Amino acid sequence: MAKTDTKSETARSARAPRKTISNAASRPRRGAASAKSETPYHHGALREALLQAAERVLERDGLAGLTLRAVAREAGVSHAAPTHHFGDLTGLLSELAAVGFRQFNAAMASSCDAATTPLEAALARPKAYVAYAQAHPGMYGIMFRTERLDYSRPSLHEAAEASFAGLANAIGMMRQEQISEDALTLSQGAAIARAWSMVHGFTMLLLDGRLKDILGRLPEGTTAERLLEAMLTAPITTKLPA
Amino acid sequence: MAKTDTKSETARSARAPRKTISNAASRPRRGAASAKSETPYHHGALREALLQAAERVLERDGLAGLTLRAVAREAGVSHAAPTHHFGDLTGLLSELAAVGFRQFNAAMASSCDAATTPLEAALARPKAYVAYAQAHPGMYGIMFRTERLDYSRPSLHEAAEASFAGLANAIGMMRQEQISEDALTLSQGAAIARAWSMVHGFTMLLLDGRLKDILGRLPEGTTAERLLEAMLTAPITTKLPA
């Protein structure tokens, strides 16, 4: 009684037929559906499909549109299917964030490899950092804006750890010293924290549109990338008066 | 049919009697309630009361617990009352963010005033920035993490603008040059963007617990404040190898 969950929540009506990984492909259906239905009950690789669907929803509808039910809809399964694979929304967001961190790390690594001069090498990483965030603001939001992330999940922990390690390593290269695994000098820690804070803060402010004021008052046609470059390379004039 | 909105949503049962600003205090009630009820139909200053209730909810339950209905509950009014004063959730969050920015600006200003030496003066502002965020992480989240803010609201626009102006002004003082209203050199813009990015990024990473790794590997007992200080004062050794 009382028609809750109003109507076509499943959305399995007219979808592209999904491929089943199972070896017995296109097995006979037993359900009430007639001979036309090509959507098997078991998906075969739902987990990956859901993550890809989530990425699509995120790019299309932004962070606010990324819901469990929307992802299920996009993947063409029932709204409760994601729960089985990720536990809850936090689980899905965490796994998606892990995907994002891996993309993010790969983008920075390949950008660093492409550098030729020392100056390029020094700027390649932060530039790639900001470029990734600008190209995938939704992903960056999942990674750094959301509060619902579970870092006890191995995949997320590892991917985020790798990101940090890459940063620490880059700082070590620039300072021409080895960064130890278990101990840091204050100077080293400060250098790492400064680099990370600067780039992360810049990215956040940029994505939130809070740098528009500054960019608008700068010489005609100054891009965010140019501002970042100036930020990173300019001598610290009058940093402290004594 | 179908008992929606299950039960006691109003929560006006046993609350502390609210004071009415209206001049005709404790006027006779006409409703079905007997002579005991001291809750007038018109609150008198609901808008302010809602903002204070929101602040309380935010501190108690965090960003995730701050909902329109929770705020209404905390204020002891019906769940739809906030809508009349703020339009929607974005409106409430925006006005609350404006309150936060004003607190924030006041904290930084008073901290700067208390400084005596030049070095103190230079560090007072960023330290107060981080200290405010640590003391009011929920508020800071409303101001800088939420995507639902409407900067076209004058109160928010002004408060945020004042915050930026204070920053730009402080940078101008340090560089001993006047920061123009309508034009900036790249060097000036870079200095402002760097200062803001660094402190904002540091704060975000700190609140998100992402600096725990670094802090844990630093010499015993190094606080976040000490790390910030080192970050801001340390010479830029080997910033760029050429």
Place this chain on the structure above:
DNA sequence: CTCCTTATCTTTACATCGTAAAGATCAAAT
């Protein structure tokens, strides 16, 4: 090959949320 177990996916249900719309109440102006 058949039966049973288990993982996967669907259905159903429910509390909560934001929001809209209409009704109730009251202060103040006419």
Place this chain on the structure above:
DNA sequence: ATTTGATCTTTACGATGTAAAGATAAGGAG
């Protein structure tokens, strides 16, 4: 005194996260 407009409540609806139970298929044991 009546009306008007602002303030607050009631009622309602669609959407979401999540739990629980049912349906379906895959794989192993006999």
